[in-house]
Amino acid sequence: MVTILSNQHPFIIRSAQESDAKELVQVRLQMDGETENMDREKGEAYLDEAAFRQLIRDDRKYESHLFLVAEMNGNIAGFSRCEGNELKRLAHKVEFGVGVLREYWGYGIGRQLLEESIQWAWAHADIKKMQxxxxxxxxxxxxxxxxxxxxxxxxxxxxxxxxxxxxxxxxxx
Incomplete structure (x- = not known):
C-alpha cells in the first residue's frame, strides 16, 4: 500500500480485495459512462459483484497479474490491472489498463497507478514488456x-x- 499526497488530497494505492467487488461494480459502470476513452459503453460487458470477486481471486493466483485500486476519502477513485499470459511465448509481457472516475481527474491517480504497475512489472524478472x-x-x-x-x-x-x-x-x- 502506498499513500500519496497530491494537491493536498491524499490517496492510497493498494491491491484490490474481494471486499472491493461491490464498489468496483459501480465504479466501472460510472467510469464507462463518463468518457469515450474506455472500450465499453456504460453497461456493456457488465461485471457483477460475483464476477469482480472471481477476477480478484484469479488475479491473486497468477504472479503475472496485478489488480490495484486507488482510494481517496474512503472511496475507490480508480483502478488498474496488469494481465499476463500463461502461454510460454507470451509470458514475458503484460497488458496494462487503467481508469479513474472523472471527479478524481487531475490528482495524479492514473499516473500513480501506472508508476506502481511499472515498478511491479520490472520487479518480476520474467516480465520484459508492458503494453x-x-x-x-x-x-x-x-x-x-x-x-x-x-x-x-x-x-x-x-x-x-x-x-x-x-x-x-x-x-x-
Whole structure:
C-alpha cells in the first residue's frame, strides 16, 4: 500500500480485495459512462459483484497479474490491472489498463497507478514488456505514457466507433 499526497488530497494505492467487488461494480459502470476513452459503453460487458470477486481471486493466483485500486476519502477513485499470459511465448509481457472516475481527474491517480504497475512489472524478472492501447484522441494519456517510457508500436486504423458517428484509431504502445 502506498499513500500519496497530491494537491493536498491524499490517496492510497493498494491491491484490490474481494471486499472491493461491490464498489468496483459501480465504479466501472460510472467510469464507462463518463468518457469515450474506455472500450465499453456504460453497461456493456457488465461485471457483477460475483464476477469482480472471481477476477480478484484469479488475479491473486497468477504472479503475472496485478489488480490495484486507488482510494481517496474512503472511496475507490480508480483502478488498474496488469494481465499476463500463461502461454510460454507470451509470458514475458503484460497488458496494462487503467481508469479513474472523472471527479478524481487531475490528482495524479492514473499516473500513480501506472508508476506502481511499472515498478511491479520490472520487479518480476520474467516480465520484459508492458503494453497498452489508447484512443488516438486521448492526448493527455498518450503524453503520460510517452513520458514514462512507452513508445508507439502501432496503430489500428478506424478501430473504434464513437458517439459522433466517426471511427477513430487505437494507438498501441
Amino acid at each position: 497498452l492501447s489508447v484512443l488516438e484522441t486521448n492526448d493527455r494519456a498518450i503524453a503520460l505514457y510517452k513520458k514514462l517510457g512507452f513508445e508507439v508500436e502501432g496503430q489500428l486504423k478506424q478501430d473504434k466507433l464513437l458517439s459522433d458517428g466517426k471511427y477513430y484509431d487505437t494507438i498501441l504502445m
